[in-house]
Amino acid sequence: MTAYQAPLTDIQFLLNDVFQIDRFNNLAGFADASPDLREAVLIEAAKLSENVLHPLNATGDSEGCIRHDDGRVTAPRGFRDAFRRLGDGGWIGLSAPTEYGGQGLPDTLSHAVGEMFSSANMALEMYAGLTRGAVAALLAHGSDEQKRLFIPRMLAGEWTGTMNLTEPHCGTDLGMMRTKAVKRSDGSYSITGTKIFISGGEQDISENIVHLVLARVEGAPAGIKGISLFVVPKRLVNPDGSLGRANGVSCGSIEHKMGIRGSSTCVLNYEGAHGWLVGKENKGMQAMFVMMNDARLGVGMQALSQSEVAYQNAASYARERLQGRSLAGAREPEQPADPIIVHPDVRRTLLTIRAFNEAARALVLWTSLQSDIAHRTQDAGEREMADDHMGLVTPMIKGVLTDKGFANAVCAQQMFGGHGYIVETGMEQFVRDARITMLYEGANGIQALDLVARKLPRDGGRAIKAFLAEVNGFIEDHARTNDLKPFFAPLELSLSDLDQATSSLMQQAATDLNEAIAGSTDYMHLFGLVALGYMWARMVKTARDKIAAGERSAHLATKLLTGRFFMDRMLPETSVHLARIRAGGRVIMDVPAEAF
Incomplete structure (x- = not known):
């Protein structure tokens, strides 16, 4: 049985003292995030993480998601109610615009909260994280009508969001995409094709799922220059926001995965589904990159979260596990053996993980602050500098934090010896869950390629x-x-x-x-x-x-x-x-x- 304690002292030290977040009160939403409000938000997020989300982590992993014969998918027990608490508490829309039901607080604060939620239960937090990403894309490129219809209900947790890129024959090379879009007389499009690895693609924790789907309009240019983005709800939405009939999208299967088993990873089949263009035709990659850039920072944060919770449990075990004697002489002679924390190599291992975690947390929050500046400042020069920072640092954060975060989870497991290999201690789940971060949102070799070939020059x-x-x-x-x-x-x-x-x-x-x-x-x-x-x-x-x-x-x-x-x-x-x-x-x- 694992435990998790939110690193409140360290997060507050970073926000209040290192980055002095109150210096940015000229940015929209920052003045509202007073020190007292930030403290209250973080404390409540910590309670939710420790007492509601983390107790579901192991059971969510052991139960996983279940696909039924009619294509429905059910999430693990407790996930629906816990997700409802995220929606009702305003956690999904913490940094979203108030005009759509969000709280308008800094994205930096939202990422601090996101680390806690992900440490506590990465699979469950993914449903909320993907919804926030879909909201970001709609905010940046959606029409006023799309924003009005979808965003308030997504922020409330009533509906969730997904991103649909990958197909069976193409992953990184989206220019090979085959999903097609045919324009209808009413201005909508008929979407047909198959998407794979769609996180949250089908589940029972929300009333509707808002799929953002990349597809190619008939006659579009070859390659990525001919890709468009469409919003394709699982159930059609009436003009008044009420739900209509089922759309032409179904779950063909769910993946049986190494980790994040509480997150439903689906094969989705689109068969003449009604979709509506987001932004302009053939400009889908621009819109999708809003989601992808946010997701890459979020994936780096996920890896940090698994490194953190794994470290906490390894450090606790090292202080308590009696095994052998210190070579420098018995440290606790009244005990039958010394705790393994007395051994230098155990301390080296734990310090390596801890030193990474604390710096990685700072790097994520610093970059989140740059994201806030890029989106909220009125100064063109500040915006350019912040955009430069995001473009350069985001692939590095995704690649480095996930490589190291996974390695750290393995090192934390090592502290348990053979006990770390069995399910009961929970350490092997952290290793399995952390592994996906190196793969999705662009495998890490792609991040390095993007950094050196594109972002650097x-x-x-x-x-x-x-x-x-x-x-x-x-x-x-x-x-x-x-x-x-x-x-x-x-x-x-x-x-x-x-x-x-x-x-x-x-x-x-x-x-x-x-x-x-x-x-x-x-x-x-x-x-x-x-x-x-x-x-x-x-x-x-x-x-x-x-x-x-x-x-x-x-x-x-x-x-x-x-x-x-x-x-x-x-x-x-x-x-x-x-x-x-x-x-x-x-x-x-x-x-x-x-x-x-």
């Missing part, structure tokens, strides 16, 4: 130059402070590694693009380490200032020790990634295909 490298300048400026401002030197010196070295790696990739790409692409995953992880290191530098600087001002707490003292561990033991890995990048890709590409 965009606008002459403006985004990466801005990142390098920001981190370098922070180092120059604080590196001379004596007690900060042990933290800032390693960051300065790693920033130099990133700068050199960036130059090396650009030089390689000028002569042979494969040379640069071969180093894309290493570049993504090098970049990720520096970004996490920058988060640690900011956290350490803030903790040190609070201690100097007279505040004493175990949280601040441990923050400094954990930050020092990251700088000494984890950040130096950037030099390894740099060496691999400089090695180029010739030996990789010279091996003939038939040799594999």
Whole structure:
């Protein structure tokens, strides 16, 4: 039986002290999110996570979803009622516009809450997360009528949302899509085709499901330039918002998966279903990327959430599990053995996970704050900088956080020895659930490719130059402070590694693009380490200032020790990634295909 305790102290430290979120009260919704309101929201979210969502995590996994002969799918026991509480409590629309029934609060706060919900029960939170993503796409590209009909009920949790991209023959290469759309005389479209891996595609937790479906209109250009986006409800919606007859979409099957078994992953068959164009014909990818970018940040957060809950249970076990004696001498001689927390390698493992979790949380919230700026500022220059940040950092967050989050779940499982391999401890579920984060919303190799081939050179490298300048400026401002030197010196070295790696990739790409692409995953992880290191530098600087001002707490003292561990033991890995990048890709590409 696992347990979960929301990291409220750390989240509040980041929002209030590190990022000083009240400085952004000029942005819409931020002034409403006063410190007292933020605290109340976070406390209530923690209670819901710990007392309602997490107790359903193991049972949801063991029961899974069930498809019936008539195509209906039922979610695990308790999921419907728990989801109803998310809707009734306003949690789905926490950061959505008030005009559609949302609360208009910062997206940054919504992501902080989302981490808690996902740590507590990742499969259940997926229904809400996908609904928020569909709402975001409709807000950005939907017609006024589509917004009026769908969004209020989605935010209330009465209806849910999905995204339909993948088909049996195409995943990443959406240009191969075959689902077709034929225009009807009434202005709607007839949608026909098959979509696979559709999370939440059929279930019984909501009255209706609002599918956002990519399809190709007859006569459209080939490739992704001919893809359009359609809203296709499971049940048709009357002009007054009431539900009409069933639409032409059905669940052909559900996948029997390695993890997230409480989330229904469906094969959906569209047979002349009524759909309505979202945005313009052949511009579907622009609309869908609103969902995908939000989803990639959300998937990075999911991986962090599994790393966090796995860490909590591993640390608790390490403090309690008696096994062997410390080689330096018995620590608890009155006991038959010492707790395994006395062993240096156990502590190294736990500190590795913890140091990642705390920096990853900061990175997610910092990037969420940039998303808020991009969507809420009236300043064109601020919006451009925030958009640059999102474009550059989002693929890195998805790739690095999910690679490391899964690895951390495995390391946490390792703390249990053989007990971690059996179902009763719950640790193997965290490993299984975390694994999907590396695969969906674009497998991690695709994220690295996107980062290096598209995001890095965009606008002459403006985004990466801005990142390098920001981190370098922070180092120059604080590196001379004596007690900060042990933290800032390693960051300065790693920033130099990133700068050199960036130059090396650009030089390689000028002569042979494969040379640069071969180093894309290493570049993504090098970049990720520096970004996490920058988060640690900011956290350490803030903790040190609070201690100097007279505040004493175990949280601040441990923050400094954990930050020092990251700088000494984890950040130096950037030099390894740099060496691999400089090695180029010739030996990789010279091996003939038939040799594999």
